[in-house]
Amino acid sequence: MKGWLRLPADAEEPVPLVVEFMGYGGGRGLPHEDLLWASSGRTHFVMDTREQGSGGGGGGSTADPVGSAPAYPGFMTRGIDxxxxxxxRRVFTDAVRAVEAARxxxxxxxxxxxxxxTSQGGGISIAVGGLVPDLVAVAPDVPFLCDFPRAAVLTDRHPYREIGLYLKTHRGRTEDALLTLSYFDAVHFAARGRAPALFSVxxxxxxxxxxxxxxxFNAWAGPDKAIEVYDFNDxxxxxxxxxxxxxxxxRSYV
Structure with missing residues (x-):
């Protein structure tokens, strides 16, 4: 795995750490692309999402060497058997290891x-919030990877539509596919989350x-949670x- 670790220019002793995960198709980009968190006085580690990075920005640099059964183009049905x-499974493991490496x-x-x-990165951050017990805060923005059974039938936009198009061809595999997806549904990881959380929708x-x-958001188990609602935004x-x-x-946490 690859990523960028950005430090405040004047850091001489340990400072708070922000670990960021990218949206669908995004990668770590170029070193200078996102300086917000380092410029705010925090260490910033951005994780490359394996095999992604060609959907915009400065790209990604990490391959996914693991093969899979037949899948619809994209990432949503790779290994869904x-x-x-x-x-x-590999991405969420990468994410936990990214936290460990940055720390x-x-x-x-x-x-x-x-x-x-944000988006895919928001869903990954929820999973990390459920898997890493001692985070001080989690902030998923418009998170993807939530409530697969509902999302797959509610929207015809990609990436969720990849699931429907796969099942359109592989008739009779809906139950098996949803069983696999249930292991990676951010709603279930949210039920394990205890850190303060700020969601957006x-x-x-x-x-x-x-x-x-x-x-x-409703499944997030920690009592200290809030959600910002943007009424007229896509x-x-x-x-x-x-x-x-x-x-x-x-500011209240780091």
Whole structure:
């Protein structure tokens, strides 16, 4: 796995750590692409998502050497034949290891670690929030990978549509596919999350329907949680306004 570790220019002792996960198709990009968190005085580690990075920005650099059964183009159905083969099993493992790797740097304060991301990155951050018990905060924006059974029939936008198109060809495999997906549904990881959490949702989002985001938010087990609602936005969500909201919110934790 590859990623970028960005440090505040004047860091001489350990500072809080923000670990960020990318949206669908995105990779770590180029070193100078995203300086928000480092410029706010925090260490910033951005994880490359394996085999992704060609959907925009500066690209990715990590291959996925693991093969899979026949799948619809994209990532949503790779290895969907069984939980142990599914693509996001590897991605979620990468994400937890990314937190561990970033925490090992001498200029990161491991006790003050935040996980965040937008869309796919938001779904990954929820999974990390359920798998890493000692995060100080989690901030999933318009998260993807939530409530697969509902999302797959509610929207015809990609990437969720990949699931329907796969099942359109592989008739009779719906039950098996949904069983595999259930192991990676962010709603179930949310039920394990204990850190303070700030979610966001856009009520006109056709890519990640609002009801699927609220399913994950409602399942989040930690008592200290909030959600920013953007009434008239699609999947772009709050954009720079929500970045400002996260910066304000995180002052209480890191």
């Amino acid at each position: 069984a939980p142990e083969n599914y693509y996001y 090992s740097h001498p200029l990161t304060d491991a006790s003050r670690t935040v996980a965040l991301g 856009a009520l006109e989002d056709q890519t990640c329907p609002p009801s699927t985001v609220f399913a994950a 999947h772009e969500g709050g954009g720079p306004y929500h970045e400002a909201a996260k910066l304000r919110w995180l």
